Structures are given as C-alpha cells and as structure tokens.
Amino acid sequence: MTLDVGARRRRTRDPVLTAITELGSATRADLSRVTGLSRSAVGECVAGLLSDGLIVETMTDEPSGGRGRPATVLRLSSRRGVLLGIDLGHAHVTAAAATSGGEVLAECSGELDVDHCPERALDLAAILAKRALRRSGHRLDEVMGIAAGIPGPLDMRTNVVSAPTILSDWVDLDPAAELEQRLGRAVLVGNDADMGAQGERAFGAARRFDDFLYIKASHGIGAGIVLGGQTYRGSTGIAGEIGHTHIPGASNWCRCGSRGCLETVVSISAVRERLAHVLSTSGSDMDVNLLPPLAELARNSSAARVLTDAGRTIGRVVADLVNCLNPAAIVLGGELGAGGTPFVGGVRESIDRYAQPASANTVQVTAGQLGARAELLGTIATAMRASTLIG
Ligand SMILES: [Zn+2]
Numbered sequence: 001m002t003l004d005v006g007a008r009r010r011r012t013r014d015p016v017l018t019a020i021t022e023l024g025s026a027t028r029a030d031l032s033r034v035t036g037l038s039r040s041a042v043g044e045c046v047a048g049l050l051s052d053g054l055i056v057e058t059m060t061d062e063p064s065g066g067r068g069r070p071a072t073v074l075r076l077s078s079r080r081g082v083l084l085g086i087d088l089g090h091a092h093v094t095a096a097a098a099t100s101g102g103e104v105l106a107e108c109s110g111e112l113d114v115d116h117c118p119e120r121a122l123d124l125a126a127i128l129a130k131r132a133l134r135r136s137g138h139r140l141d142e143v144m145g146i147a148a149g150i151p152g153p154l155d156m157r158t159n160v161v162s163a164p165t166i167l168s169d170w171v172d173l174d175p176a177a178e179l180e181q182r183l184g185r186a187v188l189v190g191n192d193a194d195m196g197a198q199g200e201r202a203f204g205a206a207r208r209f210d211d212f213l214y215i216k217a218s219h220g221i222g223a224g225i226v227l228g229g230q231t232y233r234g235s236t237g238i239a240g241e242i243g244h245t246h247i248p249g250a251s252n253w254c255r256c257g258s259r260g261c262l263e264t265v266v267s268i269s270a271v272r273e274r275l276a277h278v279l280s281t282s283g284s285d286m287d288v289n290l291l292p293p294l295a296e297l298a299r300n301s302s303a304a305r306v307l308t309d310a311g312r313t314i315g316r317v318v319a320d321l322v323n324c325l326n327p328a329a330i331v332l333g334g335e336l337g338a339g340g341t342p343f344v345g346g347v348r349e350s351i352d353r354y355a356q357p358a359s360a361n362t363v364q365v366t367a368g369q370l371g372a373r374a375e376l377l378g379t380i381a382t383a384m385r386a387s388t389l390i391g
Contacts (some may be wrong), residue, residue, distance in 0.1 A: 095132045214368070318351060
C-alpha cells in the first residue's frame with residue numbers, strides 16, 4: 001500500500017465513520033449527502049469498513065425509494081474489539097493485546113539484537129503479537145488496530161527507515177509493510193520515543209499536557225515532541241534525535257559515525273560502567289552487574305552523584321529545547337528515567353541554569369509514571385486512535 005492510498009483512505013474513512021457515529025444509522029446515500037463525498041467514494045470506503053468489521057449492514061422494514069425493496073442501513077459494529085501494540089527496543093521486543101479502552105489483557109516479550117537483526121526482530125514481533133492475542137482469548141479478525149514503535153527514525157514521506165547513521169541495518173526497510181505482511185493486517189509504525197510520549201500522555205505523567213517533551217534515555221537517547229497536542233516529527237520524520245547532540249569536551253566515537261555525541265556520555269551502559277566503578281571504590285556491597293534498579297542504587301551517595309551528573313548532562317541539551325519550544329513539561333523515561341530524584345534533580349538543575357528563566361520557571365520536570373512500559377502502552381494508545389482510521 002502506498003502512502004498516497006493510505007492517506008486517501010484515511011481522508012474518506014474519518015468523515016464516513018464520524019457521520020455514521022453521529023447519525024446512528026445511515027444509508028450510503030445519506031453518507032454521500034452528509035460528507036459531500038461521491039457515491040463511488042462512499043461505496044469504496046463502506047466496503048473497506050465492512051470487511052474490517054468496523055461497521056455492519058442491516059435491513060430495515062422501510063421500503064427503499066418506493067420500489068418495495070427493503071433498505072439497508074449501516075451502523076457501527078458493536079463487536080468486542082481488541083488492540084495490539086508492539087514495542088521494539090534496541091535489545092527486546094514486547095507485544096501486548098489490550099481492550100479497546102487500553103486495558104492490557106496479555107503481554108509477551110523476547111530478547112534479541114533488534115538493531116542488527118531487523119528481519120528476525122520483525123518475525124519475533126509478529127510471533128509475540130499473535131501469542132499475546134491468543135492468550136487474550138481473541139482472534140486476529142477481532143483486532144481493531146495495531147501499532148508498533150521502532151528504535152529509530154522513520155521517513156514519513158516513504159515510510160522507510162532512512163537514517164543510515166542511526167539504525168543502519170534497517171535502512172530502506174518499510175517496517176509497517178513488513179509487519180502487515182506477517183500479520184495480515186495494517187500496522188501503524190512510529191518512533192519509540194514518540195510512542196513513549198503517547199503512552200505517558202494517555203496513561204501516565206503527561207496526561208494534563210498538550211506541550212511537552214518525553215525523553216527516552218536508555219541505550220539511545222531520543223525525544224518524543226508533543227506540541228499543541230500533536231506529535232511533532234519534523235519535515236521528514238527525523239525530529240527528536242537529541243542523542244546525537246555534540247557535548248563539548250566529549251570525544252568518544254558514536255554509533256552514528258560522529259564523535260562526542262550525548263549518547264556516548266550518558267547512555268545507560270556508559271552510566272552503569274561509571275556506577276560500577278564508584279560502587280567498587282566506595283566499598284558498597286551492591287553489584288551493578290546484577291543490574292539492580294537505578295532507584296535502588298541511588299541510595300548510595302556516590303551512585304547518586306553519578307546519576308545527578310548524568311541528569312545534568314542530558315539537562316544541558318534539554319535546556320536548549322526548553323528555550324526553543326517553551327514546553328509545559330519534561331517527562332523523563334527510559335532506563336535512566338527510573339534513576340529517581342538524583343537524575344531528575346540533575347536535569348532540573350541544568351534547565352534552571354541554562355534555559356531562560358521565563359521558560360525554566362514554568363516547565364515541570366518529572367519522571368515518567370509508566371517506566372519501561374511507556375513505549376508499549378504508547379503503541380496501545382496509538383492503536384486505539386488508529387483503530388477507526390487504518391485499513
Ligand atoms: Zn551520534
């Protein structure tokens with residue numbers, strides 16, 4: 001399916017579904033009159049909605065057009081639907097089946113090198129999605145919407161992964177088409193940080209905000225940008241790659257091919273390395289190699305300083321975004337977002353120091369409420385919104 005066909009379909013589906021919802025029941029002629037679409041466009045759209053199970057067609061007792069034939073009317077389907085969300089991280093894949101209201105019914109996970117094994121990752125995503133669906137007690141023909149998040153930028157013009165320096169083994173892949181082929185249903189695909197933002201907005205710390213940044217700080221560091229209630233993706237879909245901002249004084253090579261990127265200084269693996277060092281020299285009995293939660297490590301004062309420093313470094317980059325975009329909130333997610341008060345405090349300090357007071361004084365800085373599940377729940381929230389539009 002090309003982007004143009006998908007966009008055209010969405011443009012007709014939206015008004016047709018809205019008209020059916022508002023009228024309660026409607027004939028094709030009613031829909032053509034109310035929406036202003038041609039009869040053939042309505043006919044094509046209705047056929048798609050019927051085949052996806054979003055609407056049903058029933059007979060009425062009233063004759064149609066005086067010829068004694070019973071009329072048929074279209075109504076929204078009352079059938080119980082289910083949503084599928086798929087979260088692809090750099091090293092894991094998780095799929096969940098949820099009710100149309102967003103309540104998770106079943107969740108399945110697997111670990112694998114997603115960055116370097118795209119085909120296997122997509123295969124696993126489809127297997128886990130089908131498994132979660134089965135465990136939820138639903139069938140594929142009951143699925144109302146599917147969305148997936150991938151750990152890299154998608155070019156909105158072509159639907160393919162396009163940044164050769166960030167997710168190089170995925171370049172030229174169309175993840176939506178690949179997943180659609182494996183699942184037999186349309187799948188809406190977006191960047192993982194954007195999905196995290198949608199998760200926190202639907203179910204977590206960003207529920208009150210129309211203008212906020214969600215910072216996913218894990219192996220990579222990306223920002224999901226929501227402005228005026230809408231996800232902002234930039235002109236081609238690459239916005240938010242803050243992990244590749246140059247940090248003065250840093251010189252390590254980054255996976256993007258450049259040197260001194262934010263990610264080389266404060267990725268979760270770099271921070272864990274530093275934590276291991278300070279814990280071993282401070283005589284702590286905590287073993288960072290056992291990957292204890294960061295909030296637990298933060299009870300050690302030396303470890304807390306490392307987390308505060310990491311927060312300050314990310315906060316220095318976020319402060320420029322605060323100056324530029326004047327958001328109402330910064331929501332900190334990913335593994336580092338779970339670093340508790342020291343990490344959040346470090347980000348806050350840098351914003352207070354480097355952003356203009358008028359913006360810094362009003363922006364809230366907070367940890368996400370959904371932890372590692374923000375991206376997955378964001379795909380569910382996206383599937384919920386997409387359930388009436390994709391096809
Ligand atoms: Zn980089």
